[in-house]
Amino acid sequence: MNELKVFNPATGDLLATLSMDSKEMIETKLKAGHDAFRTWRNTSVYERAALIDRWADLIIEQKDVVAKIMTEENGKPLRESLGEVLNAVSYLTWYAEEAKRIYGRTIPANTNNKRIMVTRQGIGLVAAITPWNFPAAMMTRKAGPALAAGCTFIVKPAEDTPLTMIKLVELAHEAGIPKDVIQCVVGVGSEVGPVFTSSNYVRKITFTGSTPVGKRLISEGANTVKHMSMELGGHAPFIICEDADIDFVITQAIASKFRNAGQTCICANRFIVHKNVLAEFTEKFTAAAKALKLGNGMDPTTDVGPLINKKGFDKVVEQIEDAKAKGASVLVGGTSFEDKEKKTYFVSPTVLGDVTLDMQIMSEETFGPVAPIIAYDDLDTALEIANGTPFGLAAYYFTNDYKRGIYLQDHLNFGIIGWNDGLPTTAQAPFGGFKESGLGREGGIEGIEPYLETKYLSIGNL
Ligand code: NAP
Numbered sequence: 001m002n003e004l005k006v007f008n009p010a011t012g013d014l015l016a017t018l019s020m021d022s023k024e025m026i027e028t029k030l031k032a033g034h035d036a037f038r039t040w041r042n043t044s045v046y047e048r049a050a051l052i053d054r055w056a057d058l059i060i061e062q063k064d065v066v067a068k069i070m071t072e073e074n075g076k077p078l079r080e081s082l083g084e085v086l087n088a089v090s091y092l093t094w095y096a097e098e099a100k101r102i103y104g105r106t107i108p109a110n111t112n113n114k115r116i117m118v119t120r121q122g123i124g125l126v127a128a129i130t131p132w133n134f135p136a137a138m139m140t141r142k143a144g145p146a147l148a149a150g151c152t153f154i155v156k157p158a159e160d161t162p163l164t165m166i167k168l169v170e171l172a173h174e175a176g177i178p179k180d181v182i183q184c185v186v187g188v189g190s191e192v193g194p195v196f197t198s199s200n201y202v203r204k205i206t207f208t209g210s211t212p213v214g215k216r217l218i219s220e221g222a223n224t225v226k227h228m229s230m231e232l233g234g235h236a237p238f239i240i241c242e243d244a245d246i247d248f249v250i251t252q253a254i255a256s257k258f259r260n261a262g263q264t265c266i267c268a269n270r271f272i273v274h275k276n277v278l279a280e281f282t283e284k285f286t287a288a289a290k291a292l293k294l295g296n297g298m299d300p301t302t303d304v305g306p307l308i309n310k311k312g313f314d315k316v317v318e319q320i321e322d323a324k325a326k327g328a329s330v331l332v333g334g335t336s337f338e339d340k341e342k343k344t345y346f347v348s349p350t351v352l353g354d355v356t357l358d359m360q361i362m363s364e365e366t367f368g369p370v371a372p373i374i375a376y377d378d379l380d381t382a383l384e385i386a387n388g389t390p391f392g393l394a395a396y397y398f399t400n401d402y403k404r405g406i407y408l409q410d411h412l413n414f415g416i417i418g419w420n421d422g423l424p425t426t427a428q429a430p431f432g433g434f435k436e437s438g439l440g441r442e443g444g445i446e447g448i449e450p451y452l453e454t455k456y457l458s459i460g461n462l
Contacts, residue, residue: 004159004186009075009306010296012342016163020187026195029183033125033152034201036180041122041150049096052147055175056092059085059168066167070135071297073161075305076260078297087425088136088168091144091443094427098448099148115459120452122150123227124203127196129189129217130165131209132158132308133263138208138231139165141427141442143172143182149451151204156185156192158209160308189213197221204450207231208265211391211436218439229440229450231265231432233365234393237386238268238422239408241379241399242276249398250284252422253371256396258292258349261304262369263312266394266416266425269366271373272382278375282353286331289349289371304369306346313338313345316368319361320350323372326359328352333369363389379404387413392434396422415441 002020007013021029040048059066067081074081104119126146130138139155146153157165162184169184185192193213196202197220204227207217211232218228238256240249256268273281295302307313317336324330333350347368355362355372362372362385376382386395395414399405405419415433418424425431430441440450 004162004188006073006160006163007343008072009160009308009344010298012339012344015072018162018186021185021192023191023195026185026187026192027199029154029185030125030127030195030199030201032180033154033183036178037122037124037152040152040178040181043150045099045102045148045150048148048150049099051175051177052092052096052099052144055172055177056089056096058171058175059089059092062167062171066136066164068298069167070161070164071305073163074132074135074297075308076297077302077305078300080259081297084134084137087427088140090427091137091141095144095148095448098145098445101445102149102448102452109458113460113462115462117457117459119455119457121455122146123451123453124151125201126151126153126204126206126451127199127202128153128155129193129196129205129207129209130155130157132161133260133265135161135164136168139168141431141447142206142208142229145442145448146206146451147177147182149448151451152181154183154185156187156189156196159188162186193217194220197226198224200224203227204229206450214438227450229442230438231442232393232436232438233391234265234433234437235269235363235365235389235391236266236394236396236414237270237272237412239382239386239395239397240271240273240277240281241397241401241404242274243401243404244277244398245400246277246280246284248420249281250288252396252398252418252420253285254288254292256418256422257371258289258304258369261307261347263308263367268371268396268422270362270385271371272376272385273373274382275375275377278373282331282351282373285371285373286351289351290332292349294346294348304349306344307368310338310343310345312367313347316347316366316370319359319364319366319368320347320352320370323352323355323359323361326356327354328356328359328372329354357385357388365391379407383408383411387411390436393432393437394418394424
């Protein structure tokens with residue numbers, strides 16, 4: 001049987017050796033999930049909500065345990081892991097409530113001897129594939145609405161971080177959610193993906209991860225006409241206008257750029273700064289980045305942890321080197337630490353000045369603690385830079401001028417916008433991207449829609 005070894009990215013220590021599910025085992029689980037749908041969909045919404053709430057309570061009871069598992073396998077600082085656990089729970093409690101508002105409707109018919117009714121029901125077995133950067137929240141914002149809608153659920157976590165997910169699924173079972181209603185698959189994405197997409201038992205694929213893998217899943221799922229939800233990559237612009245309160249901007253810029261070591265789909269990736277405030281922003285931002293401490297996330301003084309793996313590390317280093325070769329100045333950081341024996345990878349918080357649009361870092365998602373700064377003169381140029389990528393996930397801007405603020409909101413082609421807000425994610429709001437950043441939304445009333453089918457009933461001969 002194939003094994004999956006899970007390592008601590010900060011120390012290189014082996015955390016666990018797991019058995020991977022074979023193709024046959026995954027198929028057995030898919031059939032069990034499909035069969036369980038028949039009974040789960042017929043439970044009352046209040047019963048499902050109570051079980052989801054109980055699951056949320058158990059996670060809260062064990063929040064320190066879950067956060068420690070997360071920091072050990074993902075590397076993020078322990079306080080960030082704890083924050084993610086609470087955020088993950090908020091999706092469960094929100095959708096336990098929202099389930100009670102899955103309404104149908106009646107429609108006036110053309111003639112008096114007919115009635116038209118529209119009802120909503122869970123779509124069936126949902127197969128989820130999630131990334132390593134938010135091992136808990138990326139699962140619960142899918143599982144919460146799916147289970148609430150009456151769907152059954154099977155999830156494949158990223159191979160770098162399966163332990164948080166395994167713990168969460170254990171707690172779901174302990175809460176009383178039947179074993180076949182929520183299941184976990186341990187395996188490698190490129191092998192598990194095709195089993196999910198080709199299965200007739202799976203009605204929906206919900207994926208969070210990179211755009212290339214998302215495109216592949218969409219095309220593989222076409223054969224069985226799967227419903228698809230895609231939360232994909234981003235390349236967020238962070239526009240700072242000439243009237244912005246720079247001290248406030250710095251707090252938001254540091255949080256948005258450096259949390260999770262910059263490995264966040266909505267993290268600020270391109271700082272687009274008005275020339276009149278460029279000097280002040282650059283000086284203060286560089287000083288704040290310099291004060292961040294790089295290290296093991298288990299150390300309470302650590303602000304920025306390791307990068308998840310060599311692939312992520314190589315990409316970040318390549319972007320820094322490319323920028324330097326094309327004339328960027330390294331204002332702080334720029335140092336990378338690769339321990340080939342332990343297989344640990346760190347990059348110090350880095351700020352780049354004199355950035356130009358031809359640098360890779362301005363067109364490719366970074367996923368690391370590197371902040372490129374580019375200056376602009378007029379707002380339309382800032383907009384052109386901001387909108388000039390195939391991505392459209394999150395954008396940020398900072399201004400206290402309401403006309404400028406509304407103009408930017410009107411013209412930015414992004415699904416999530418933070419106006420004077422560097423941390424917009426919350427369970428009650430729709431999260432998702434335009435263009436190649438995705439399909440559909442998670443969170444808010446929009447987040448339960450993708451798990452529901454619409455059934456129209458025409459009653460005649462009355
Ligand atoms: P990734 O390489 O696409 O991996 C994500 C998941 O897909 C993992 O579970 C992975 O499994 C699996 N996978 C890989 N190849 C696959 C294939 N051929 N078929 C099916 N599944 C496959 O992305 P990542 O590097 O882990 O995560 C970073 C990306 O996620 C970034 O682009 C980021 O922007 C995006 N993201 C988006 C959001 C959002 O809400 N829009 C949120 C978080 C992250 P293995 O680990 O086993 O390879």
